[in-house]
Amino acid sequence: MTFGFAITARCPHTRARCGAFSTPHGVVQTPRFMPVGTAATVKGLSTPQLGETGAQMVLANTFHLHLQPGEDVVAEAGGLHRFMAWDGPLLTDSGGFQVFSLGAINRINDDGVVFRSPRDGSRIELTPERAMAIQMALGADVAMAFDQCPPYPATESEVEAACRRTHHWLERCAACHNKADQALFGIVQGGCYGHLRAESARVVAAMDLPGIAVGGVSVGEPAEEMHRIVRQLGPLLPEAKPHYLMGVGSLREMAIAVAQGFDLFDCVLPTRLGRHGTALVGGERWNLRNARFKRDHTPLDASCPCLACRQHSRAYLHHLIRAEEMLGRSLLSLHNITTLLRFTTAMARAIREGCFAEDFAPWDPASAAAHTW
């Protein structure tokens, strides 16, 4: 069996579990954060540096890679793994989220979406079949179904229509996806409407795909809404499949989701914050540009094994950010990704050691920080 998901430990007090998701490029130990490599590169990190963060599965964006360099070039190179020199598991999103958030949409109907390229204005059509063809050409280990992610806020009837379309598209994705060494994950939508979420979970679960994702969260809704969705959906997802909460990568939200049985997470925030000079330290966000770091010769985070923390001081990182040096942006990105990976690894250890409920749920930054990362 090319793909498989084995649950290796369970928290006795919550739905949290440790899992091993097998892919053709190796096993992903869950729960685990997945860094985002939008254009076939995690911004600012070389692949050896990416490996040092503890990353196992890495994301890439179908929308961006279709526009540049084109999936034909990637396929010619031998696929995305060869192209970006990442030998571990890879996942591509379907492009749906980017089409709806970045694209200048010309037409959208049950067939698919026509939009203008933000690069050169050319007309691009994306359908479930096209999204599958592109992802099969890219050749990641996991492909995501083409879905319609409604904006927030949206009316109940808008979200209901998007759900219906998403489910219809999922059937078409599954019908045309035929690549044995690539798993297709379905996506649960439903916005903030509980009954639509429940219905979507039922429909997507019934497809019995190798994994299931929850999309349409972290799109602008209040944190409490997101927590409510996560708490509602946790028990409704098929136990034996990996659960991927899309676009979520803050400590608190990952802890709440792991307690509900979610396994995989992704978020552009660690690299975006890093590029803007912000470091994730002890659950806080520190702007390294701030003058208080000018003469602080201590490590950024003494507990962190990343290159930025092991080798450099806050004063040096402050200097690099002030001097607008590339190295500052890349060291902070490295640190932030390492931090999220250490956090999900710490949760996995806590689940195995039976202290997850005490240390991570209910979420308390102090007790999480006290837990040995």
Added chain:
Amino acid sequence: MTFGFAITARCPHTRARCGAFSTPHGVVQTPRFMPVGTAATVKGLSTPQLGETGAQMVLANTFHLHLQPGEDVVAEAGGLHRFMAWDGPLLTDSGGFQVFSLGAINRINDDGVVFRSPRDGSRIELTPERAMAIQMALGADVAMAFDQCPPYPATESEVEAACRRTHHWLERCAACHNKADQALFGIVQGGCYGHLRAESARVVAAMDLPGIAVGGVSVGEPAEEMHRIVRQLGPLLPEAKPHYLMGVGSLREMAIAVAQGFDLFDCVLPTRLGRHGTALVGGERWNLRNARFKRDHTPLDASCPCLACRQHSRAYLHHLIRAEEMLGRSLLSLHNITTLLRFTTAMARAIREGCFAEDFAPWDPASAAAHTW
């Protein structure tokens, strides 16, 4: 003896030699290119990556570090080595070149230079004593004398005045420099005027410092002028001291200079070209943005051991540059620095093996490329 220069091999047909320059932070095997780490970072490279290029001695700029973060901060951190986490030999320039090329000069006289900071417009005075104090605070292994580098073109009397001032300032630098674990190098000026160059070489050599540099080349003069200066000065420099040709880092010019007994080189070009998407390959400059690389899945330079060449294809590098990804800029910088270091290492090997004159002098790109790097 903290500093020493031992000549370990000689070319029987030219003035080329291999040397071992001992510093408190290790031995520099010459001839060797020195990457430029302007603001205490070689742009785009982490220090482990810098080590992988074969770099031994690295440059940093006194002018930039004085403005940001300030030498007091660097000294407080334990000096430049600790601050930038580079444990190998370091050299700081005197700031003179930057003052004369970047600064808005208010006043210049025999005492020193007053200029306005390009950062915040504040008034800064740089004198030989101040330049020494800053460099002693930074704590590199080698400090450079504060000199006046005349522009090109300049009249004979302008260059003569700049030489006189440079020699006077060198005496003041030597008089106030008192850091046993830091070597002071003098700088020969003289523009394109042979008799001024000869006189300057005589004066600077007479100071009997641990090293001697030639400045005021690669400032806009025709290549033939530079070659003439290098050929004239080679035999005039004190044999037993390391010879540093400042600001020169092209293959042809380094080969010509090594044939004249020069040992050390620096240049911002490899990182500047890299940031702009240009790679040094086989003596040529390739713009990776060019469409001809879009589907070229071969390594950038199959003979090069750097990460960019070992792990990635021209098509991937092309994609990164087109997508304006940081990684593209940093991989090309890494490759370009590696190329210059491999080139100087190849010259060293050729000197030891007795084939330098045949393979590198007179300069012929084909025979140099044929030489196993």
